[in-house]
Every structure is written in structure tokens, then in C-alpha cells.
Amino acid sequence: ILNVEQSPQSLHVQEGDSTNFTCSFPSSNFYALHWYRWETAKSPEALFVMTLNGDEKKKGRISATLNTKEGYSYLYIKGSQPEDSATYLCAPPRGKLIFGQGTELSVKP
Amino acid sequence: EAQVTQNPRYLITVTGKKLTVTCSQNMNHEYMSWYRQDPGLGLRQIYYSMNVEVTDKGDVPEGYKVSRKEKRNFPLILESPSPNQTSLYFCASSQSPRGSYEQYFGPGTRLTVT
Numbered sequence: 001i002l003n004v005e006q007s008p009q010s011l012h013v014q015e016g017d018s019t020n021f022t023c024s025f026p027s028s029n030f031y032a033l034h035w036y037r038w039e040t041a042k043s044p045e046a047l048f049v050m051t052l053n054g055d056e057k058k059k060g061r062i063s064a065t066l067n068t069k070e071g072y073s074y075l076y077i078k079g080s081q082p083e084d085s086a087t088y089l090c091a092p093p094r095g096k097l098i099f100g101q102g103t104e105l106s107v108k109p
Numbered sequence: 110e111a112q113v114t115q116n117p118r119y120l121i122t123v124t125g126k127k128l129t130v131t132c133s134q135n136m137n138h139e140y141m142s143w144y145r146q147d148p149g150l151g152l153r154q155i156y157y158s159m160n161v162e163v164t165d166k167g168d169v170p171e172g173y174k175v176s177r178k179e180k181r182n183f184p185l186i187l188e189s190p191s192p193n194q195t196s197l198y199f200c201a202s203s204q205s206p207r208g209s210y211e212q213y214f215g216p217g218t219r220l221t222v223t
Contacts, residue, residue: 031207031208032208032209034211034212036212042216043199043214043215043216043217044152044199044212044214045214046211046212046213049208049209049210049211051208051209089151089152093207093208096142096154096157096167097142097154097212099144099151099152099153100151101150101151102151
């Protein structure tokens with residue numbers, strides 16, 4: 001069973017704070033890494049699909065980096081806003097997507 | 110509009126009464142999948158399908174059946190629902206699960222089995 005770990009499990013920050021969290025995955029047989037954003041009462045939406053070691057992706061205030069050799073990816077949110085409150089999931093595909101437990105982010109105004 | 114639809118969105122039923130949750134996508138995706146989400150357990154895959162007439166078990170297939178007779182549809186069947194199948198269910202589709210294609214999720218079906 002592929003072990004995908006995300007940390008921290010939850011995070012509470014104030015509006016305007018910058019934050020980051022980690023996804024760890026086995027580095028062997030790496031193919032890609034997906035990040036999803038999952039707001040309460042909605043369905044998960046894809047943020048990034050990353051495939052290359054050293055890859056950096058950015059969407060507005062959210063960015064992600066990838067290290068395939070050591071098996072981790074960081075997700076950064078600059079200047080968090082209340083609308084960023086969500087659970088952030090990472091998932092490396094291995095013939096199917098294996099989801100981590102997620103990091104639950106709460107941004108207080 | 111590209112989308113994955115699920116029906117019903119909410120369902121309360123009784124133990125043993127067969128039910129089907131439908132899933133349909135309009136993106137001509139080959140890959141479709143069903144997940145259940147339970148508190149503290151994250152998203153767990155129930156079944157997936159690589160293409161028409163090709164289905165396979167995910168991590169938690171017990172008590173579920175699926176079929177893929179058409180590319181766009183992937184219904185989830187509970188032949189004899191039990192209370193431990195009370196959960197939030199998501200259908201998802203993708204061009205391929207093999208890396209560089211994101212998954213599109215349906216809106217979810219909240220099932221309660223009493």
C-alpha cells in the first residue's frame with residue numbers, strides 16, 4: 001500500500017499570514033503528484049498536477065514545489081484569506097490516485 | 110460545461126434495500142472512479158474503471174458493485190446496504206489516472222443507511 005503523508009493535519013492561521021504544508025510520498029517509481037483543494041460542502045478541485053523534479057507551479061497566491069528524489073512536495077499560500085479555508089489533498093498516481101489524509105486549513109478574519 | 114453529475118445528492122434508506130447512485134460525465138473521459146469519504150479516513154477508492162467494460166476493485170470494494178456499459182456512465186450499486194455504508198460518496202473522472210491528468214469530481218452523494 002502506497003504511504004502518502006500530509007502534515008500538519010490541521011492548521012489555523014490569521015488572515016494575511018503566509019503558510020505552507022507538506023506532502024510526503026515514496027520517491028520510487030514516481031510519475032506525478034496531484035494537489036486538490038476541497039472546500040466544505042463542495043467536491044475536490046484540482047489545483048496542480050506536477051511531474052518534474054524541481055517543478056514549481058503557481059495559481060494566484062498558491063504555489064507548490066516538488067522534490068521527486070526525496071519524495072515530498074510543499075504547498076504555499078501567501079497572504080491567506082478566509083476563502084482559502086479548505087482541506088488540501090495531495091495524491092500521487094500509481095495506476096490510480098492514492099490520496100493523503102489532507103491538511104485542513106482554517107483562516108480567521 | 111464540462112462536468113460530472115451524480116444522483117441523488119442525498120439519500121436516506123433502510124438496511125437491505127437495493128439502491129443505485131448514478132454518475133455521468135460529459136468529457137469523454139476513459140477513467141472513472143468511486144470514492145467514499147469518512148471522518149478521519151480521508152478519500153478511499155471503492156471501484157474504478159479504465160474504460161467501457163473494464164472495472165477493478167479499489168481499496169474498499171466490499172458491499173458495492175459497479176458497471177461500465179457506456180463511456181459516460183458509471184453507476185454504483187449497493188445490493189444490500191448496511192449502516193456501515195453510511196458515508197459521503199464521490200464519483201470522479203479523468204482522461205487517465207496515469208499521472209498528468211487531473212480528476213474531476215462530482216458534487217457528492219450523502220447516503221444514510223438506517
